[in-house]
Amino acid sequence: xxxxxxxxDLDLPSLIGRPVAExxxxxxxAGGVARLxxxxxxxxxxxxxxxxxxxxxxxxxxxxxxxx
Numbered sequence: 001x002x003x004x005x006x007x008x009d010l011d012l013p014s015l016i017g018r019p020v021a022e023x024x025x026x027x028x029x030a031g032g033v034a035r036l037x038x039x040x041x042x043x044x045x046x047x048x049x050x051x052x053x054x055x056x057x058x059x060x061x062x063x064x065x066x067x068x
Contacts, residue, residue: 003049003067006030012064015054023061027052032067039063 010030015023020036027034035053037043039062043053047068055063 004031007032007050007052007067010052012052012066015061015064018061020054020056020059020061023054027054 007027007030010026010032015026018026024034024036032050032052033048035043035051036056037053039055039057041055043065049067052067053065054061055065
């Protein structure tokens with residue numbers, strides 16, 4: 001599956017430290033779907049070319065595992 005160019009252009013490291021709502025809006029504006037997980041939280045291993053996994057603690061993004 002091809003990753004949409006708009007998601008490839010998204011600066012994922014810049015989402016770290018931002019409020020969850022703001023980061024989610026950035027992902028969705030680029031045509032993606034944000035998956036929110038707690039640090040150390042379990043996630044499925046399936047690949048989705050439009051999904052961005054954001055690691056969140058409270059109302060802030062503390063990391064990202066990238067697209068997929």
